[in-house]
Amino acid sequence: MGIKTGKQYLESLRDGRRIVIDGEIVKDVTRDRRFSAAAHTIAELLDMQHGEHADTLTYASPTSGERVGASFMEPRTKEELVKRRQALKLWSDTTYGMMGRSPDFMNVMVSAYGSAHSYFESSRAGCGQNIRNYVDHCRENDIVMTHVLVNPQVDRSRPVEKQESDLAAKVVREDDKGIYISGARTVSTLASFSNEVLVFPSTYLSPSPEAADYAFGCGVPVNNPGVTWISRPSLVPQSKSYADLPLSNRMDETDAVVVFKEAFVPWERVFLYRDVAACNAVYPRTFSGAHTATQSAVRALAKTEFMLGLALRIAHSTKIDAHLHVQGMLSEIIVFRENIKAVIAASEAGATETPFGTVAPDSNALWVIRMSFPKMFIRMQEIIQLLGASGLVAVPSYAELQSDSAELVERFYQSVNSSAEERVKLFRLAFDVSMSGFAGRQQLYERYYTGDPVRLAATLFNTYNKQPFHDRMDEILTEISEREANWDGVNAPRTPVMALAA
Numbered sequence: 001m002g003i004k005t006g007k008q009y010l011e012s013l014r015d016g017r018r019i020v021i022d023g024e025i026v027k028d029v030t031r032d033r034r035f036s037a038a039a040h041t042i043a044e045l046l047d048m049q050h051g052e053h054a055d056t057l058t059y060a061s062p063t064s065g066e067r068v069g070a071s072f073m074e075p076r077t078k079e080e081l082v083k084r085r086q087a088l089k090l091w092s093d094t095t096y097g098m099m100g101r102s103p104d105f106m107n108v109m110v111s112a113y114g115s116a117h118s119y120f121e122s123s124r125a126g127c128g129q130n131i132r133n134y135v136d137h138c139r140e141n142d143i144v145m146t147h148v149l150v151n152p153q154v155d156r157s158r159p160v161e162k163q164e165s166d167l168a169a170k171v172v173r174e175d176d177k178g179i180y181i182s183g184a185r186t187v188s189t190l191a192s193f194s195n196e197v198l199v200f201p202s203t204y205l206s207p208s209p210e211a212a213d214y215a216f217g218c219g220v221p222v223n224n225p226g227v228t229w230i231s232r233p234s235l236v237p238q239s240k241s242y243a244d245l246p247l248s249n250r251m252d253e254t255d256a257v258v259v260f261k262e263a264f265v266p267w268e269r270v271f272l273y274r275d276v277a278a279c280n281a282v283y284p285r286t287f288s289g290a291h292t293a294t295q296s297a298v299r300a301l302a303k304t305e306f307m308l309g310l311a312l313r314i315a316h317s318t319k320i321d322a323h324l325h326v327q328g329m330l331s332e333i334i335v336f337r338e339n340i341k342a343v344i345a346a347s348e349a350g351a352t353e354t355p356f357g358t359v360a361p362d363s364n365a366l367w368v369i370r371m372s373f374p375k376m377f378i379r380m381q382e383i384i385q386l387l388g389a390s391g392l393v394a395v396p397s398y399a400e401l402q403s404d405s406a407e408l409v410e411r412f413y414q415s416v417n418s419s420a421e422e423r424v425k426l427f428r429l430a431f432d433v434s435m436s437g438f439a440g441r442q443q444l445y446e447r448y449y450t451g452d453p454v455r456l457a458a459t460l461f462n463t464y465n466k467q468p469f470h471d472r473m474d475e476i477l478t479e480i481s482e483r484e485a486n487w488d489g490v491n492a493p494r495t496p497v498m499a500l501a502a
Helices: 006-013 036-050 077-095 104-115 118-122 127-140 209-214 244-250 276-288 289-316 323-348 361-390 396-404 405-410 421-436 439-448 453-463 467-485 497-501
Strands: 020-023 022-024 057-062 067-069 145-148 170-174 179-190 194-198 216-221 229-230 253-264 268-274
Touching: 006 036, 006 118, 036 077, 036 244, 057 467, 067 077, 067 127, 067 439, 077 104, 077 127, 077 179, 077 289, 077 323, 104 194, 104 209, 104 276, 104 289, 104 361, 118 127, 118 268, 127 268, 145 179, 145 244, 179 216, 179 268, 179 467, 216 253, 216 276, 244 439, 268 276, 276 289, 289 361, 289 421, 361 421, 361 453, 396 405, 396 421, 405 421, 421 439
Parallel strands: 020 229, 145 194
Antiparallel strands: 020 022, 057 067, 170 179, 179 253, 194 216, 216 268, 229 253
16 A cells, blocks of 8 residues: 555544543544644645655655655665655654654654564564564554553552552453453553554563563554543634644644553554563664654754744844844754754764664764753743743734734734734744643653653663763873872973873
């Protein structure tokens, strides 16, 4: 089959899935106002694969020869890393970097699993072939995926198997056909617009025998009869004009908690099972973490470039870009952009071959973006607020330009470099990205989309190769002792140039 059209994708969402929101069951996410715009945004991305951008967004399948999504590539050279990155960037530019879980995120992740099928096979016989078949199926059918990783927040001081309230998703039984899952996982972004959900652990599982019930990884159709999705309230506004909140109207990808009730998963869709050690190591050992970090870094670049363009245009509209302090703020965003570009380039330049015959980007470089971009984005939002000032709450609805008040709006909302119409659209866009509910959710997403930032920092510390720095300090301390022995108190020996260079 290969790449889907947007129409085929939207039809695939009409599958009887059980999504609840605002106390009701959604019958069709492609037509319900709280969901339909984002569903059509994903459809637009898929349609791009068939148009003028096909060469960038697709490649020939290694199994069928059909055109398939470039984000499914399992790169074996640095050139293929670049090819994939270009595809990721095009989709991210299309959504201004505001859809964190556009389909390419999971495509990149699951493809890394497919390359590392031997890792899954070493955990349990047959699981390697299972994941390889699953990845091929998703690639050849352009399956849109999401995932759920985190256990419900009940008692964060105890491991999952020691909770007094047994709410987390776990395997409750098995038979010769497969496994049965009950319990909940959170939070799944893009669940309402996906065909499949990967259920994997994210947090560390203790080695206790009881933890084995929670140690599994599998693929489940979103419309599995034993699955209910409880969605948070929509951020889609009730405003009359699209232009009033253009990001909220188009790109609320939603977030949901999934509840399993004796949900059946056949053995061929089980990839990890009752192996705590394999579950704990799956992301670094399969290099899926490094690959998905690339997608996130590319998205961060697109998001930063959008924020830079927006900030520049706001400042230009009333000529505040002539002021030094404004130029300073704009330069901050320029530096953010150039830092991200440099990190992505470094990650590709430092790519290394994996045990699976693929190449993976330098994960240490990509950690820089994961740990710093949340602060960058929040600062960019603050800069938009400072530049827009009272204008962010003073501009009227775009609908006023088609009302009896149009003449007044056109006269009194213009600026030296912007017509009233452009200024209303510009400032409503700025409001949506810096002050709306959509803006707040973007902040939270950037902080937590790969987990608790405190735990992430600890992971970076504990996995980073610190020995060369200890060795260097040993050399310096030894040098100090040697110089101390030769110190005459008056004429200190000069430090050799080579020592300074080192």
